[in-house]
Amino acid sequence: MPSQPAATVTHPAVFADRTAPVAIGLDVGSTTVKAVVVDPATEQVLWHDYARHHTRQPETVLEFLGRIAAAFPSVEWGRSRVFATGSGAGPIAGPLGARFVQEVNAVALAVEALHPDVRAVVELGGQDAKILIFRENEANGDKQTWASMNDKCASGTGATIDKCFVKAGVPADVAATIRFDPGRLHHVAAKCGVFAETDIVNLVKTGVPGDEILNSLADAIVLQNLSVLTRGNTLLPKILLLGGPHTFLPFLVEAWRLRIPELWAERGVAVPDLPVDQLIFVPDRAELYAAMGAVRYGLHEPGQQGLYRGTDALADYAQQGRKARLAGKAGPPLAHGAGEVARFADRYQVHRFVPPDLPPGSVVRGALGLDGGSTSSKCALVAADGSVLWKEYQLSQGNPIADCKQMLARMREGASRRGWILDIVGFGVTGYAGPVLDQALCADAHVVETVAHMQSAVGTFGRDVDVICDIGGQDIKVLFLKNGDVDHFKLSNQCSAGNGMLLQAMADQFGVPVTEYAQAAFQAELSPEFSYGCAVFLDADRVNFQKEGYAKEEMLAGLALVLPKNVWQYVVQVPRMAELGRTFVLQGGTQHNLAAVKAQVDYICARVPGAVVHVHPHPGEAGAIGAALEVWRRFRRTGETRWVGLDAAIDVAYTSRTDEGTRCHFCPNLCSRTFIDTRTPGGTTARYIAGFSCEKGTVEDEVALKALTRERARLRKAYPNLVEWEAKALFSSRQPPRPMPAAGSPVVVDEVHVDGLLREHRRTVARGFERSDGLAVERRRRFRVGIPRVLNIWSIAPFLRGYLEAAGVERQNVVFSEPTSEEMWAKGGKYGSIDPCFPSKVVQAHIHHLLFDVHPERALDAIWLPAITHVPSPLTGTMDHASCPIVQGAADVARAAFTKERDWFADKGLALVAGAMTFTERFLLKDQLWNAWGDHLGLTRDEHRFACDQAWSALDEFQAERERKGRELLEWAEREDRVVVLLLARPYHSDPGLHHNIPEEFQALGYPVLSSGAIPRDRAWLSRYFRADLTAGLPDVFNINDVWPENYSANSAFKVWCAKFAARHPNVAVLDLSSFKCGHDAPVYATIDKILAATHTPASSLHDLDANKPGGSLGIRVRTYAYTLDRQRERLQDLAHRKRELEERIEAKRAEIAHRLAAERAAVAVAPPVAAPPPAAVGARVALQHLWQRAARLVADRTRPPGG
């Protein structure tokens, strides 16, 4: 664990004279063992130690106890007691006779005893993050402990920090010297360890310095814990920080010292007049608190619990017991015996690369390819015939330019040693570091990773390859090929990333060099069965298996065995693999690990009869080789290169700068950017900008910004983005509302009364329209309502505005919160108590924005946060049109968050209007609105009815306009044979903060974007596309029961319908977005896939979106998808020609048949009357004629000369 030293200094004393019994506290954690020996009488710590256990928990505990026995040679062990705590203590406690103490209780007791004035504890362990809050019960003065532990999806734990250190290339001793600098922070998602790693890879690859990355990680961890782990509670002073990361990483402690006081200031907490380092502090011996607490707990337990039984039983357990215990439930080994391993290695072992044996003085001609991957950089010099002349590999040192320089220098030196004269025809790049190297070294080719891997595999194994599986440190890419070209592909999403890195990290944790992983794993005679999926979950499983007693070899085998499940079941999601083809190529650095290869080969061969599995001879460098092959392709065509040359590349000088001068001031995000300036010896300079969150960050001055804005406007006009349009139009005031009828105007209303026996009595009444008095009207005019721009309000916003405006609220007094932004989330995300999907969680940030930003500017009278239970939907025949439960309940959750510690709505003097709204029942909705607003706005029933009607009109008008725009776009695409990208997502994904501007990426590439809501709903228009379905018996174009009958969820059902439409419209391609933890999208993943796959509709799905933009993997997707869309456009043009030909031929044929039949009819009319041929006879005759024509045409085709 780089964040912690290998061991603390053992207490040096030997207590030779002590005979009185002692109490031992053992803390057996997920990565370390801590022990204290305490004097039971004084509770003084006599001895302590700390060490990593490398999964050898029983052995390490035995070793500790041996040393304790040596330090206390005369102690009366029979009366001494042992107390064990920690995630691994369960199986160890029994054999020792120890009393098990739950670790949070242990820590709480230690803190209560040692720091009575502490009111909160934050402990970051290897796996768990915990927060303890000590509260005094006002009624009885008792001190109560409230505890919160991280959910399954969480970052901020030691294991995550360790892996990020490796990725950022920062050694532990250097990390301990880093200071926190809030001015140089970059975006890192700390929601989950894997998400954080993905962001960190991006930062590393864009050249951001290691200390800034770690500072950003620390800040993200602190903010994440404050927003989630506190469950919305405020940590009050004094606060104790415990756990390894706090002990050894001062910058992390400093981040807490910055962020917690900010919260205190915002929430009005009374803070003692002390320096912050006394209010938030790390105590001495922080790592020992759990062990000390366990002893304290035990000593207060009555009786003789925890009497020490000696080490014999534990030694026996370590040697025999656990294997016997595991035998029943363990999985199979990775290999059965050395013979099998040897045979496998003989066939699949990647052989050590030996450069070609060329005499000194040879001119070695090749193209250079470089792959800047997530954890390592690779380069390859490839000859014209595709053979590899030289290759280099190195783990990332933190900056891609530095990596590149070092590798090229080694290559030049190697060539020089052999006396070769290098003739490099060009330079190509791929991978995360592609953009920066492209810019710095003027690459000839910048190839998307998927295409690079495809070219490499096809170049090596020919065009028969069906599937390529590339497993790198961070990403899994699976490419499906047809005729040697990418047909479609699957990429690991955010939740399945980091598998390759996990193998390495796990080996590190067990103290096994990654090169010896396979050797160790093959020794295992059994294996634990990991649940596949997210790398963080796998790590949690690892702790569980450790506790159960699995040895490290078994864990390594189990982890290798879970890899293919992650690839084929989690990422690819094809249970019947044989459908994919027979020839598989395994690539990526992970294939150097023979254990991983064996697991993959066994898995594939068990499921694909006759499978041929190849391992790429240069698995790690396949991407680099692909980039080099692309350089050759271009060089052969143009004979030119633009790259700076080998010497210039090696000597390129660069500076990386992140300071106030590089900060972007073009929007409120104020992104901290990094400028990387490179200068070649030839004087060429280039600047690469990293670390911004929107395109404004790509420029440096006002002039450039204006040019950018102009370009943006041009793109907007040329390629409309209806998602962007509707994100604004939904919330804007439209036509002025119709004036309220005058008092006394005639109205007819239904009056209803329910009697005591629950019988309804109705009557229709004609009378004059009732208006409220002038005071109420004036009050309404000034009444100011804030509405959060969240969730299903994206479906009905014009209705809300329409209602309020029609009721008499001034249009400027209906205030929607801003679209979601990073800044808004950072400020308002700390009030939540749960961790659902981001669209739901962000509600609190919008409420915070209305309360703390909008309200102080100009006071709001109310915030309207309706619980929308059902949304309008055009679909028919569905089970329901329900909102998702989280969306329905978001209002209750948000109210809880802002009233829990303090009623912020009351404090700010405004009302929270949070009634239910059911858009599928107009009468009910009218009543719900009356309950919500009748009193607040002082409306009469007639005024309310009028406002409701106007609200519906506003919604209908907006929808009509949206559909008109959608229809224009689709009809244009049909006429011009263009491709339109349909955003297949829930309505609230039109929020730029939720879709992370991904639609704009396609707009920038020249593809107009259509929103799901803008698909025209005119049945006559739609029936063109659903003709075959209607003919086959589908009751309506808006019926989806033929593909998904369990259609309760309105938005999911509409997504499915939109997919059906896309599958029927030739010009529509699909961009399918879905949020992490979206329980309503998950059931239709496969349905939508199948609908689109049946018609080969181009589709790219990005599931598991969260607060962060999945930068790196998104880049691969966008560029690979753009490649697919380009091909689709060509296909459309080709199809259009053929369709036109078909139409013309059909029309001609129609005329021909019609005239022939007319002639026949005329002949029949003049001939003697005969019985009309029965329909069957007519059909048979037509069929015979048709057969005859076909036969004649076939003969004609056969006899036609080639090309004739």
Next chain:
Amino acid sequence: MADGSNSTIHVPIERLAGRARVQPIEIPSIDPPVERTPAALPELDPAWQARLQAELAAFEADERARLGLPEPSHFKDAVHDRFTAAQRAYTTILVSGLTIAHDALVCAGLRGLGYRVQALDCPDYASLANGKEFGNRGQCNPTYFTVGNLVKFLSKLRDGGMDTRQIIDGYIFLTAGACGPCRFGSYVTEYRKALRDAGFDGFRVALFQQKGGLDQAGEGEVGLVMNGPFFVRILTALMVGDALNALMYRIRPYEIEAGATDRAVALCRADLVQVLETPGRLKELPLALVRVRRRLAAVAVDRTRVKPKVGIIGEFWAMTTEGDGNYRMPAFLESEGAEVDVQLVTAWLLYNLWEVRWDTRRRMGLEGHDGGLWGLKGKGAPGRKIWAMHAADKVLRAVFQSIAHTMGLHGYTLPDMEELARVVQGLYHEEVRGGEGHMEVAKLLLNTRHRKVNLTLSVKPFGCMPSSGVSDGVQTVVQAIHPDALYLPVETTGDGAVNVYSRVQMMLYKARKQAEAEVKAQLDRHGVSGDRARAVIARHPWLGRTLYKAPHGAACAAADLIAQAGKWANWADRVGVWIAAPW
């Protein structure tokens, strides 16, 4: 951006446009589609027109093939749920999803009506693995476990040599339709996907639907007749199962001889199964219930042991299952020295009745009746429906109490649905649905206010939409209102059991302290020592009887019993009649 990451080159837009190799173009204003005027064709009457169309269709098919323009074929998801009377004799109905007792008794009830029925084993980790392999990503655990359990069972049949066609024809899976709003409402989609991908395409999954019957499209008489006797048997089985489970959890933590309760419960279950599955023996049920009471009463207990009571609430399946789906939580809690208070299926039925009642009442008196699923339009007199639901509620409660008392379950009160709805007002909308709706929050409130349990443990699948995504958020206010409320939400994923157990142990420690404080308070209140209270109980065996339930006052059973013993001791001191004072 150049690559979609947060980084780009100096002048990106030009390069991007260049890379895309597209020429910017203007969308022309939309003209009406050009209507091509067809050349004048001779008029043909319908018979000749049909000939024309037939010839033209054949020609078009040929031309399409020649031009590479096939008519696209679209995905359809076939639903297989047909079950007819004729198939009844050779079709086995598979049942699963509740507790072991419920599944066994429901099976027996259906067998008693002449059906071939088999209960699946309780879902385990192997079921989860199957569910994950063949299901969509992002499903909740109940879906993975239950879907995987069915796939596991069918795969075992196939591995045992049974032909797939034979399996598809010979079995049908019967399950309750889920409520809808959460993703579990779509779990039949998952059944279809998983069965298709596992090679059982065409296997029938039949649902009890809200529409009032099993979807059994097809010819002939329906396979499963959902008539009066059917519902009587199912409801009886569910209520008997509930009472048996409640008794088991009440007795087992205090049993003196380890395993005695489980042995007694197994005998009771077998006896009840026999009665329910034998046609014509249903009338013997009351006697069988009496036998249950006697068997359980024979298990010796010591309720003076101080054990914290833990109420399990949460998502319905996760809190109900007894297997790996909730890390065998009830068994774990008992092994850690707790008494478990489980939720009953009957309470869920009462909630369903309440929903109908509330929804109907909410829509009465509106200006008009809306149509659709929930509106009252065309659905008869709403007042009658409300009265009917009231009556059903009362009948259900009365029948349950009769069964419970006969079996020896005394002092057990089914939740009052009106009270549950009342206490959450202002915290949770009654109109917000999905999962347990407002009930979870209400249960914690009532558990705390009425001191029903020492610890409320809310068990739910990872990312459960109604429970993790809503109720847990609102529960924080409950905790703020009642800072002494011990509440622990745990999410189950099927892995990481060690962390879940650790959290439970953490809270159990506090619950144990609370239970000890309750006992001490009772001893102090009545001025007796623990030994004396125990002696009173020994002197008056009815206090120590297995099925005795001391009047409720505190959460833990020992405190209630000691309170009762304390009262007796004081009464004896005062009256000093026949109770000699050996203490």
